[in-house]
Amino acid sequence: MTEDELIAEVFRPLATGPGADDLGDDAATIAPDGRELVVTCDALAAGVHFVADDPPEAIAAKALRVNLSDLAAKGAEPFGYVLALALAPGWTVDWARRFADGLAADQSRYGIALLGGDTLRASPGGGTMITITAFGHAERIVRRRTASPGDIIIVTGTIGDAALGLKCHLGDAMPALSAPSKAALIEAYLRPTPPVTCWRAVAAHASASMDISDGLLTDLAKLTRTADVSAAVDLANVPFSLAVQDAIGLAPPLRDLALTGGDDYQILATVPPTEADAYIASCAALGTNAVAIGKVSAGPPAVRTFERGVETTITNGRFNHFG
Amino acid sequence: MTEDELIAEVFRPLATGPGADDLGDDAATIAPDGRELVVTCDALAAGVHFVADDPPEAIAAKALRVNLSDLAAKGAEPFGYVLALALAPGWTVDWARRFADGLAADQSRYGIALLGGDTLRASPGGGTMITITAFGHAERIVRRRTASPGDIIIVTGTIGDAALGLKCHLGDAMPALSAPSKAALIEAYLRPTPPVTCWRAVAAHASASMDISDGLLTDLAKLTRTADVSAAVDLANVPFSLAVQDAIGLAPPLRDLALTGGDDYQILATVPPTEADAYIASCAALGTNAVAIGKVSAGPPAVRTFERGVETTITNGRFNHFG
Numbered sequence: 001m002t003e004d005e006l007i008a009e010v011f012r013p014l015a016t017g018p019g020a021d022d023l024g025d026d027a028a029t030i031a032p033d034g035r036e037l038v039v040t041c042d043a044l045a046a047g048v049h050f051v052a053d054d055p056p057e058a059i060a061a062k063a064l065r066v067n068l069s070d071l072a073a074k075g076a077e078p079f080g081y082v083l084a085l086a087l088a089p090g091w092t093v094d095w096a097r098r099f100a101d102g103l104a105a106d107q108s109r110y111g112i113a114l115l116g117g118d119t120l121r122a123s124p125g126g127g128t129m130i131t132i133t134a135f136g137h138a139e140r141i142v143r144r145r146t147a148s149p150g151d152i153i154i155v156t157g158t159i160g161d162a163a164l165g166l167k168c169h170l171g172d173a174m175p176a177l178s179a180p181s182k183a184a185l186i187e188a189y190l191r192p193t194p195p196v197t198c199w200r201a202v203a204a205h206a207s208a209s210m211d212i213s214d215g216l217l218t219d220l221a222k223l224t225r226t227a228d229v230s231a232a233v234d235l236a237n238v239p240f241s242l243a244v245q246d247a248i249g250l251a252p253p254l255r256d257l258a259l260t261g262g263d264d265y266q267i268l269a270t271v272p273p274t275e276a277d278a279y280i281a282s283c284a285a286l287g288t289n290a291v292a293i294g295k296v297s298a299g300p301p302a303v304r305t306f307e308r309g310v311e312t313t314i315t316n317g318r319f320n321h322f323g
Numbered sequence: 324m325t326e327d328e329l330i331a332e333v334f335r336p337l338a339t340g341p342g343a344d345d346l347g348d349d350a351a352t353i354a355p356d357g358r359e360l361v362v363t364c365d366a367l368a369a370g371v372h373f374v375a376d377d378p379p380e381a382i383a384a385k386a387l388r389v390n391l392s393d394l395a396a397k398g399a400e401p402f403g404y405v406l407a408l409a410l411a412p413g414w415t416v417d418w419a420r421r422f423a424d425g426l427a428a429d430q431s432r433y434g435i436a437l438l439g440g441d442t443l444r445a446s447p448g449g450g451t452m453i454t455i456t457a458f459g460h461a462e463r464i465v466r467r468r469t470a471s472p473g474d475i476i477i478v479t480g481t482i483g484d485a486a487l488g489l490k491c492h493l494g495d496a497m498p499a500l501s502a503p504s505k506a507a508l509i510e511a512y513l514r515p516t517p518p519v520t521c522w523r524a525v526a527a528h529a530s531a532s533m534d535i536s537d538g539l540l541t542d543l544a545k546l547t548r549t550a551d552v553s554a555a556v557d558l559a560n561v562p563f564s565l566a567v568q569d570a571i572g573l574a575p576p577l578r579d580l581a582l583t584g585g586d587d588y589q590i591l592a593t594v595p596p597t598e599a600d601a602y603i604a605s606c607a608a609l610g611t612n613a614v615a616i617g618k619v620s621a622g623p624p625a626v627r628t629f630e631r632g633v634e635t636t637i638t639n640g641r642f643n644h645f646g
Contacts, residue, residue: 004545021466024549026393026533027363029464032355040350041439043407043454045446070349084366084407084454088446116364118454123368123411126449131366131407131441133456141352143344210349226347 001093003119010093010100014107014114017080028082028116035137038076042066042213046088046127050190051169056095058190059130060102067134068110069194069211069265074143075203076136078110078196083117084131089124110196139203142269147208147227151270153294156195156283158241159216163261164254165189176250181243188241192265201282201290206269215260217314219268221303227270230299235259235307237293256315259305270296324416326442333416333423337430337437340403351405351439358460361399365389365536369411369450373513374492379418381513382453383425390457391433392517392534392588397466398526399459401433401519406440407454412447433519462526465592470531470550474593476617479518479606481564482539486584487577488512499573504566511564515588524605524613529592538583540637542591544626550593553622558582558630560616579638582628593619 001009012023019029030037044063046052064081071078083103087096107113115135122129165185168174174182194211202209208227212219216238224231240248240258248255267290271279276292283290305312324332335346342352353360367386369375387404394401406426410419430436438458445452488508491497497505517534525532531550535542539561547554563571563581571578590613594602599615606613628635 021468025397025467027361027397027399027464029461030360030362032357032359034355036355037353037360038350039353039405039438039456041405041407041441041454041456043409043441043443045409045443045449047446047448048444074348074350076350082362082364082456084364084456086366086368086452115362118364118366120366120368121371122446123370123450123452125370126368126452127446129409129446129449129452131364131454133362133364133405133407138352141350144348145344 006096006119010096011114014100014103017113017115020113020115023116030135033137035139036141038071038074038136038138038141039133040067040070041131041133042070043129043131045129052127054190056098057102060099061106061191063130063132064103064106065192065194066213066265067132068196071134071136072194072196072199073202073209073211073267074138074141075199076138076141077199078112078134078136080113080115081132081134082115085119086122086129088122088126088128142202142206142209144208144210144223144226147223147229147270147296149229149296149298150273151207151296152273152276152292153231153233153296154269154271154276154279154290154292155216155239155266156198156288156290157266158239158244159264159266160244160258160261161185161188161241162192162263163257164244164247166263174247177247181246184243189263192263194265195267195283195288197286198267198283198288201279201286202267202269204282205275205279206271209267209269212264212266212268214262216264216268217260217303223268224301224303228301230297230302231294232297232304232306233294235305237291239291259314329419329442333419334437337423337426340436340438343436343438346439353458356460358462359464361394361397361459361461361464362456363390363393364454364456365393366452366454368452375450377513379421380425383422384429384514386453386455387426387429388515388517389536389588390455391519394457394459395517395519395522396525396532396534396590397461397464398522399461399464400522401435401457401459403436403438404455404457405438408442409445409452411445411449411451465525465529465532467531467533467546467549470546470552470593470619472552472619472621473596474530474619475596475599475615476554476556476619477592477594477599477602477613477615478539478562478589479521479611479613480589481562481567482587482589483567483581483584484508484511484564485515485586486580487567487570497570500570504569507566512586515586517588518590518606518611520609521590521606521611524602524609525590525592527605528598528602529594532590532592535587535589535591537585539587539591540583540626546591547624547626551624553620553625554617555620555627555629556617558628560614562614582637
C-alpha cells in the first residue's frame with residue numbers, strides 16, 4: 001500500500017470536517033469561532049509510552065486521549081486534531097486499519113474530527129511513533145499559574161490505576177492480586193478515560209487546572225511552582241479505585257506509586273471555596289466523580305501530605321517518560 | 324538534564340509569543356484574527372528525511388521549512404508552530420542547543436514563534452524524530468483542486484537541487500562535478516529555502532497551488548488528479564540552477580531525477596493567464612524568481628512533457644520518503 005492509498009483508504013474517512021478538505025491538500029483550515037483557539041501536542045513512542053504489540057485501537061485511543069485531557073484541563077471544548085504517524089518497518093495494513101478504527105471510535109465518543117497530518121516511515125530500527133496536535137475552543141483558557149491561597153484542590157476520577165496497570169502490563173505479576181483487579185488496572189493503562197466533557201465545569205468554576213500525566217503529587221508540585229503557592233493534601237481523601245485499593249492492601253508501598261506514578265489523565269483543579277460544591281456538582285452532571293483532596297495556601301512552592309492530620313513523606317515512585 | 328530543564332533552558336527562549344505562556348502550561352492559545360487559520364503538519368525522521376549526523380541547525384531549519392513551504396503555497400502568512408521532539412538515545416545537551424539555535428535563526432528569518440509542544444525519548448533503537456505543526460492566517464486558502472483549463476503553470480526558485488544534493492550527500496560521488504556545484508546541491512538538500520514570503524503573491528493571484536515536496540512532475544500529477552485537469556510542461560522552461568545544469572551536462576539522465584526527485588519545497592502554482600505577469604512580478608518583488616513552465620487544459624488528469632514541441636517521456640527517479 002502506498003502512502004497515498006493509505007491516506008485515501010484508511011484515514012480519509014476520519015476527516016469529516018470541512019476544513020480537512022478530504023486530506024487532499026497540503027493544509028487544513030480552522031474557521032474563526034470568536035473564542036480563543038487552544039492547542040496542545042503530545043507524542044507517544046513505542047517502547048516508551050506504549051508496548052509495540054498493544055492493541056492498535058488502544059494505542060490510537062491513548063494517543064488522542066492524552067491530548068484531550070490537556071484540553072479539558074484548560075476548559076477547552078475539543079473539536080479536532082492533526083496526526084503525524086511514523087510507521088515502524090514491518091507495519092501492516094491491518095494494523096493501520098485497526099489504529100484508524102480506534103481513532104474513529106474516539107471521534108464519535110468525543111465529537112472530534114481529523115483535520116490533517118502526515119504519514120511517514122519511522123527511523124530504521126525505531127518503533128511506531130504518534131504525534132497528535134489537538135485543538136479546542138475556550139472562552140478563557142484556565143492556566144496553572146492562577147491558583148490562589150484558600151482554593152480547594154479537587155481531582156476527577158481515580159488516581160494511580162494506570163501506574164499500577166503498567167506494572168501488571170510489563171509482567172510485574174503481583175501474584176496475589178485478583179484477575180479482575182489486574183485486568184481493570186491494565187485497561188486503565190491501555191485506555192485512559194480522561195473526563196473530556198468536564199471542560200465545561202473547569203471553564204465555569206476552576207481558578208487553575210492541569211491534567212495529571214506525570215503523577216498526582218508530581219504534577220501538583222509543578223502547579224505549585226508555576227503558581228508560587230503551597231499545597232496540602234489529605235491522603236485519606238485521594239480517590240483510589242477498588243482495584244488500586246486491592247493492590248495497596250496487598251502491598252502497602254504501592255500507595256506511593258499510585259500517588260506519584262503517571263498516566264492518570266485526570267483533571268487536577270484548584271477551585272475557590274465558594275465554587276467547590278458547584279464544580280463537583282457540575283462534574284457529576286457531566287458523568288465524572290470529583291473530590292476535594294486538599295487546599296492551596298500562601299508560601300513557597302511545596303506539596304505537603306497529611307494522614308489523619310500528621311504530615312507524612314511520600315517516596316517518588318513515578319514512571320519517567322523522559323530521563 | 325531533565326525534561327523540565329531542557330524545556331526551561333533550551334526551548335523557552337523560543338516561545339516569544341503571548342499564547343505560549345512561556346511553555347509553562349499544558350496548552351497554547353491562538354487569539355482570533357478574523358482570517359482563517361491554516362494548519363499543516365510535516366514530520367522528519369532520522370535515516371529517512373535527514374542523516375542523523377547532519378548539523379542540528381540544518382535539521383531544525385529543514386523541519387520548519389518543509390512546513391512553511393506548505394503555508395506559503397496555501398497563501399497563508401505564517402506566525403507560529405508547535406514542536407514534538409523525540410530524542411534518540413545518546414542525545415546531548417549540545418545537540419539540543421544547536422537544534423534550538425537553528426529554530427531561533429529561522430524564527431527571526433520568517434517572523435514566527437514556538438507556541439508549545441512535547442519532548443520525549445524516541446523508541447529504543449530508533450532515531451531522532453521531529454514533528455512540527457505550523458500555523459498561518461489566510462484571507463482565503465488556495466487549494467489544489469481549483470486549477471482551471473487555460474491557467475499557466477508557474478514554479479518558484481529552481482528545481483532538482485535537493486534531489487541531486489541528496490545523491491552527493493549520501494556519497495554517490497559524481498566525481499566529475501565541481502566541488503562548488505556539489506556543495507551548492509548538498510546545501511540545497513540540507514537547508515531548503517522555500518519562498519515563504521510569496522504567500523502574498525499566491526493569495527493575490529494563484530488559482531491553485533501546492534508545495535513541491537515529492538518532485539515537480541510527481542506533485543504536478545497529484546495536482547492534476549485533485550483538480551481533474553491535464554497539464555503540459557515545456558521542459559526547456561523548467562528552471563535549473565547552474566549546479567544542476569552542471570550535473571546534467573555531465574550525466575544527462577540526472578535531468579529526470581531533477582524533474583521527479585523530492586525536497587524542492589518550492590511553490591507550484593496555476594495562475595489565470597491575465598494574472599500570470601502580476602504573479603511573477605509579485606514574486607520578484609518578494610525576492611523570488613518565478614517562471615512559467617506550462618499550461619493547464621481540460622482532459623483526464625495527466626502530465627505531458629514536451630521538448631522543443633515534441634512530447635517526451637520522463638523516467639520517474641524520485642526519492643520516496645514512504646514506501
